[in-house]
Amino acid sequence: xxxxxxxxxxxxxxxxxxxxxxxxxxxxxxxxxxxxxxxxxxxxxxxxxxxxxxxxxxxxxxxxxxxxxxxxxxxxxxxxxxxxxxxxxxxxxxxxxxxxxxxxxxxxxxxxxx
Amino acid sequence: xxxxxxxxxxxxxxxxxxxxxxxxxxxxxxxxxxxxxxxxxxxxxxxxxxxxxxxxxxxxxxxxxxxxxxxxxxxxxxxxxxxxxxxxxxxxxxxxxxxxxxxxxxxxxxxxxxxxxx
Numbered sequence: 001x002x003x004x005x006x007x008x009x010x011x012x013x014x015x016x017x018x019x020x021x022x023x024x025x026x027x028x029x030x031x032x033x034x035x036x037x038x039x040x041x042x043x044x045x046x047x048x049x050x051x052x053x054x055x056x057x058x059x060x061x062x063x064x065x066x067x068x069x070x071x072x073x074x075x076x077x078x079x080x081x082x083x084x085x086x087x088x089x090x091x092x093x094x095x096x097x098x099x100x101x102x103x104x105x106x107x108x109x110x111x112x113x114x
Numbered sequence: 115x116x117x118x119x120x121x122x123x124x125x126x127x128x129x130x131x132x133x134x135x136x137x138x139x140x141x142x143x144x145x146x147x148x149x150x151x152x153x154x155x156x157x158x159x160x161x162x163x164x165x166x167x168x169x170x171x172x173x174x175x176x177x178x179x180x181x182x183x184x185x186x187x188x189x190x191x192x193x194x195x196x197x198x199x200x201x202x203x204x205x206x207x208x209x210x211x212x213x214x215x216x217x218x219x220x221x222x223x224x225x226x227x228x229x230x231x232x
Contacts, residue, residue: 004156034220043118043205044157044223089156100145100170102221104156 002027004092006105013080014113021075021108023090028068034102035064035075036089044089048075080112116140118224120206126230127196134192135227139208146189147207147221148181150174157205163189196231203228 003026013019023033032051036044048057048064050073056065063076073090087109091102119138127133139146145164149157160179161171165186175181178196183189193200207221 041228043225046220046222049220091156100147100162101159106154106156
């Protein structure tokens with residue numbers, strides 16, 4: 001059974017700092033990995049999707065890396081802003097054909113201090 | 115706005131009542147997913163559809179839960195005889211699968227329906 005872990009559970013950093021969020025998964029047979037952002041009481045916003053054959057994806061100030069063999073992904077946020085405050089979730093999708101479900105971690109709650 | 119929409123956004127009900135939620139996916143998306151999220155946890159998969167066919171159901175989806183997607187467009191999730199443990203955020207997502215191509219895209223989520231069972 002796939003298990004996804006995100007450490008730390010909460011993180012506070014001053015505005016302007018660069019930061020890294022971590023995600024680990026137990027079964028390396030994944031098809032892709034997604035990073036999401038969730039604001040309090042809201043739905044999920046997709047940030048980045050990395051296919052299993054890729055090592056990283058970038059969007060603006062965000063960079064996600066994937067090391068499938070070691071079961072790890074990181075989300076790097078450059079020059080953090082107060083608007084980045086949210087919970088960040090990673091989710092993996094299994095590699096076998098037809099398996100569609102995402103398995104989520106419990107998230108890292110990020111607070112950017114102005 | 116062409117994103118995933120869900121209705122209602124909030125629902126308060128008494129234990130034992132039935133509730134129904136609706137999800138409208140992004141119009142060209144042929145796959146639709148339901149997830150449930152409790153406080154402080156990540157979403158948990160419930161079920162998914164390709165067009166009108168329900169292809170997978172989680173063991174979390176007890177016989178009090180039923181989901182439909184008539185005509186392969188919007189979907190409904192019904193919970194019968196609600197229990198306090200059903201209180202959660204119910205999230206819907208959709209994606210587009212390119213036939214004859216194993217590329218599967220990003221799942222786009224709606225704003226969720228928050229259910230409180232008293």
